[in-house]
Amino acid sequence: MKLKFLITSLLVSSVIIGGCSASSSKSDETMDHSKMTKEEMSNMEGMDHSNMSGKNMETMNGHESHTNPLALNHSTGENELALPPLLEAKDGIFTITAQQGTSEIFKGINTETYGYNGSYLGPVIKINEGQKVTFKTNNQLSEPTTFHWHGVDIPGEGDGGPHHLLQPGDTKNVKFTVKQGASTLWFHPHPVGATAEQVYKGLAGLIYVEDEHSKKLGLPSEYGVNDFPLVFQDRKFDDNKQLNFKAAMNEDGTIGDTLLINGTVNPKLTVGKEKVRLRLLNGSNARNYTFKLNTGDSFQQIATDGGFLNKPISMNELSLTPGERAEIIIDFSKYNKSTDISLMNEEDIKLMPFNIVDKKSETSSDSLKNLNNYVVTDEERKLPVSKKLELFGMGKMVTINNKQFDMNRIDFTQKQGETEIWEIYNKPDMMGGMTHPFHIHGTQFKILSIDGKEPPTNEYGWKDTVAIDAGETVRLAVKFNNKGIYMFHCHILEHEENGMMGQVKVE
Numbered sequence: 001m002k003l004k005f006l007i008t009s010l011l012v013s014s015v016i017i018g019g020c021s022a023s024s025s026k027s028d029e030t031m032d033h034s035k036m037t038k039e040e041m042s043n044m045e046g047m048d049h050s051n052m053s054g055k056n057m058e059t060m061n062g063h064e065s066h067t068n069p070l071a072l073n074h075s076t077g078e079n080e081l082a083l084p085p086l087l088e089a090k091d092g093i094f095t096i097t098a099q100q101g102t103s104e105i106f107k108g109i110n111t112e113t114y115g116y117n118g119s120y121l122g123p124v125i126k127i128n129e130g131q132k133v134t135f136k137t138n139n140q141l142s143e144p145t146t147f148h149w150h151g152v153d154i155p156g157e158g159d160g161g162p163h164h165l166l167q168p169g170d171t172k173n174v175k176f177t178v179k180q181g182a183s184t185l186w187f188h189p190h191p192v193g194a195t196a197e198q199v200y201k202g203l204a205g206l207i208y209v210e211d212e213h214s215k216k217l218g219l220p221s222e223y224g225v226n227d228f229p230l231v232f233q234d235r236k237f238d239d240n241k242q243l244n245f246k247a248a249m250n251e252d253g254t255i256g257d258t259l260l261i262n263g264t265v266n267p268k269l270t271v272g273k274e275k276v277r278l279r280l281l282n283g284s285n286a287r288n289y290t291f292k293l294n295t296g297d298s299f300q301q302i303a304t305d306g307g308f309l310n311k312p313i314s315m316n317e318l319s320l321t322p323g324e325r326a327e328i329i330i331d332f333s334k335y336n337k338s339t340d341i342s343l344m345n346e347e348d349i350k351l352m353p354f355n356i357v358d359k360k361s362e363t364s365s366d367s368l369k370n371l372n373n374y375v376v377t378d379e380e381r382k383l384p385v386s387k388k389l390e391l392f393g394m395g396k397m398v399t400i401n402n403k404q405f406d407m408n409r410i411d412f413t414q415k416q417g418e419t420e421i422w423e424i425y426n427k428p429d430m431m432g433g434m435t436h437p438f439h440i441h442g443t444q445f446k447i448l449s450i451d452g453k454e455p456p457t458n459e460y461g462w463k464d465t466v467a468i469d470a471g472e473t474v475r476l477a478v479k480f481n482n483k484g485i486y487m488f489h490c491h492i493l494e495h496e497e498n499g500m501m502g503q504v505k506v507e
Contacts, residue, residue, distance in 0.1 A: 077268035122205025156484010182214030253286020303327035306444035306462030323491035404499025433470030
């Protein structure tokens with residue numbers, strides 16, 4: 001299981017003031033490690049937090065320590081899970097509008113929120129391999145935004161990174177041909193300095209890619225009956241039940257105590273006595289989740305970020321860092337209607353109870369096998385490392401290769417259609433460091449190794465985000481099918497905004 005939030009903040013010399021301090025006069029500045037002296041870097045790496053009092057740690061962080069993140073609430077199960085609407089194309093055109101509104105998350109209270117085609121979150125966009133599509137994007141917010149298609153194999157000009165700002169009132173058409181297989185992807189904003197807050201307020205939606213093979217597998221696929229999207233987000237509401245991001249914000253990743261699944265607080269999910277497919281998205285700014293059943297029973301994982309595993313993998317628990325997705329199958333046919341069964345996290349917090357009824361859909365499947373033909377080739381294993389990245393730091397003191405993001409700087413170049421090996425090292429500090437979920441835009445990559453060893457069997461599939469623990473080195477086989485400029489970054493949204501991001505130009 002991936003290490004969960006082994007996080008402390010960094011202290012630096014008197015010359016450098018850490019961005020996590022709420023009282024810092026430089027809390028809004030961007031720190032650049034590339035301009036630090038060797039002595040300053042040494043001081044930063046060598047600091048020992050172990051003798052600090054809890055009060056001093058809290059003062060330094062300015063918010064709750066990520067070493068012991070806020071515990072989530074138990075779901076009371078009083079509200080049936082909301083389902084995002086399915087967005088249908090009209091002549092191949094999907095219209096997607098970012099807008100402001102209010103949502104009744106808590107009964108009788110209007111919370112100011114953002115959403116796509118609605119007041120909170122977005123629809124599920126269903127597209128098919130080989131389909132020519134147009135995403136007609138429209139910004140009705142009062143601030144600039146972008147539309148980033150996370151996990152989509154798309155030309156750089158349509159990727160929706162920070163270069164592609166859409167001003168209030170503007171519209172842009174993103175046209176491309178779907179060139180990837182069945183998968184569960186998602187979309188969210190990516191403007192510099194505003195990504196974390198816009199996602200926090202509700203800008204996120206799912207993309208389902210289907211192909212001819214997936215339609216023949218007999219998987220649970222009846223939307224809202226035995227095939228459910230689950231968008232997990234933790235939030236912290238103020239006394240007025242508002243999403244006050246600036247009050248909750250933590251430079252090391254904003255953590256909340258209230259879980260929303262598909263925007264529903266205290267959710268439950270009603271299912272039939274059959275196999276049920278759950279598409280999990282960790283849509284949180286920073287929180288990691290380890291999912292399990294309170295019964296201790298196993299479930300089957302059938303897909304990673306970018307598509308199906310070759311065959312179902314039996315799991316007792318599954319960990320996802322921000323940005324990661326997975327599809328799982330739970331067999332409810334073996335339970336009684338009175339069975340107390342819930343989805344839990346690693347702290348035994350009840351995330352969502354299930355309500356079992358006798359109803360059974362017509363698309364239920366008895367066996368699942370031969371889902372995909374994913375393979376890591378001998379040629380890929382023999383390729384030399386061509387790109388090395390070092391992730392380091394916390395709070396505002398985060399870097400990749402000792403540099404912070406510069407929109408005018410291209411960090412790497414790569415040839416279109418050629419596979420290269422990226423080696424990413426998560427450099428720990430004296431207190432151990434923290435897990436960084438590493439994401440590359442515009443591609444699905446293969447995990448070749450983690451610290452020289454084969455990845456877990458449930459990660460032997462297409463990925464666009466990989467959790468890298470402190471001290472770990474991960475090797476990825478990366479190929480871009482399109483030209484353009486793409487981001488790579490930590491998917492803790494506050495780290496991304498603080499500079500843990502770079503750019504690769506594909507030519």
